[in-house]
Amino acid sequence: MAKKAIILLSGGLDSITVLAIAKQQGYECYALSFDYGQKHKAELNAASQIAQSYQVKDHKIMSLGLNAIGGSALTDNAIKVPDHLQDGIPVTYVPARNTIFLSFALGWAEVLQSQDIFIGVNAVDYSGYPDCRPEFINAFQQLANLATKSGVEGHPFTIHTPLIALSKAEIIKLGTQLGVDYTTTVSCYSADEQGRACRLCDACRLRAQGFYQAGILDPTSYKP
Amino acid sequence: MAKKAIILLSGGLDSITVLAIAKQQGYECYALSFDYGQKHKAELNAASQIAQSYQVKDHKIMSLGLNAIGGSALTDNAIKVPDHLQDGIPVTYVPARNTIFLSFALGWAEVLQSQDIFIGVNAVDYSGYPDCRPEFINAFQQLANLATKSGVEGHPFTIHTPLIALSKAEIIKLGTQLGVDYTTTVSCYSADEQGRACRLCDACRLRAQGFYQAGILDPTSYKP
Numbered sequence: 001m002a003k004k005a006i007i008l009l010s011g012g013l014d015s016i017t018v019l020a021i022a023k024q025q026g027y028e029c030y031a032l033s034f035d036y037g038q039k040h041k042a043e044l045n046a047a048s049q050i051a052q053s054y055q056v057k058d059h060k061i062m063s064l065g066l067n068a069i070g071g072s073a074l075t076d077n078a079i080k081v082p083d084h085l086q087d088g089i090p091v092t093y094v095p096a097r098n099t100i101f102l103s104f105a106l107g108w109a110e111v112l113q114s115q116d117i118f119i120g121v122n123a124v125d126y127s128g129y130p131d132c133r134p135e136f137i138n139a140f141q142q143l144a145n146l147a148t149k150s151g152v153e154g155h156p157f158t159i160h161t162p163l164i165a166l167s168k169a170e171i172i173k174l175g176t177q178l179g180v181d182y183t184t185t186v187s188c189y190s191a192d193e194q195g196r197a198c199r200l201c202d203a204c205r206l207r208a209q210g211f212y213q214a215g216i217l218d219p220t221s222y223k224p
Numbered sequence: 225m226a227k228k229a230i231i232l233l234s235g236g237l238d239s240i241t242v243l244a245i246a247k248q249q250g251y252e253c254y255a256l257s258f259d260y261g262q263k264h265k266a267e268l269n270a271a272s273q274i275a276q277s278y279q280v281k282d283h284k285i286m287s288l289g290l291n292a293i294g295g296s297a298l299t300d301n302a303i304k305v306p307d308h309l310q311d312g313i314p315v316t317y318v319p320a321r322n323t324i325f326l327s328f329a330l331g332w333a334e335v336l337q338s339q340d341i342f343i344g345v346n347a348v349d350y351s352g353y354p355d356c357r358p359e360f361i362n363a364f365q366q367l368a369n370l371a372t373k374s375g376v377e378g379h380p381f382t383i384h385t386p387l388i389a390l391s392k393a394e395i396i397k398l399g400t401q402l403g404v405d406y407t408t409t410v411s412c413y414s415a416d417e418q419g420r421a422c423r424l425c426d427a428c429r430l431r432a433q434g435f436y437q438a439g440i441l442d443p444t445s446y447k448p
Binding site: 063147152 | 319320321328330332334335359366367368371
């Protein structure tokens, strides 16, 4: 029987690549997405389409209401998504987001008796978001094995981060080799309902640069 | 200006005691509760009443829908709440519950620029739930300081567990000294809408034993 894995699936280009990697490694995949009050809902539509096209065993979209907490340009209407790259930790940082996402993945993994969680954190995000760094992931893995019945009973969890040391261009090349179709993915922080991108936000710029450096044409649609 | 603290407030006797302790230590208190699909909703009504009577600065009840994941007698209708104490990790264990709760507390703390999170884990739960042990709490605190902008920028978080080494009887005595009124608290896993307890579940038995050993009369109401 195939081993089960939970894949955190945002609907962006990183997470579809991670799903393709987990599939290739022979895991039976369970996709987990979050409606956390993000302004860019097109991402969730993309996640649903991707989950379907990869025939995942189950896809859950959990509603979290992080906008009740606010504090990020992605969840708080009082904070504008910037139209230029920023130094330091960006205002698009969502407090404790990956901690929260991994916690739910951990709970679901335990119920499914899966020991494997995949998350598409990578070297580009790494520079800005504290919860995309290897030391954060290692600390979460340690926590997971202390927090749970599975961990205590000797069935430890592994947090897989296959993209962590890759640049955006390397991720895109790897995904393309694995047959990933990036058409449905949404990276833009301000995408419209059809998932069309703004070209201007950090996420759009990093994506465009990645495709350019990979020498691959980006199939994304832009707002007119 | 008073330092801000997040208090995880379930509406049970432990969390009201923790709130009283944080108040006594001079913190400006922000209470956080979760509607996680638990069968015993009376707990949340109790949390609201307690938050009001302690005049917390803000009280958020976040909806999590953990019943979408299931796997616990508290969240899954397919698993019955047992009417006797169990050996090992009980079926009332909710996968990754405290990890999820602390993650949200961390996110809110960061937004409020608070470095202090209080949680009422204690020595009695300790014996059964992996995510009530000191090693879990220490691991979460380490994670918190790697996961966040605050942690990275040198404003570390402390996870306060003032009850962790106390028995139920000691908690009740301490709370009583601090003037806690336990009338509104709900401990029972199968309480009815008025918050009346069943007498039979683990939580009822531990509570009754605690009041008995403390030599204090339990003001709780039981189902007729």
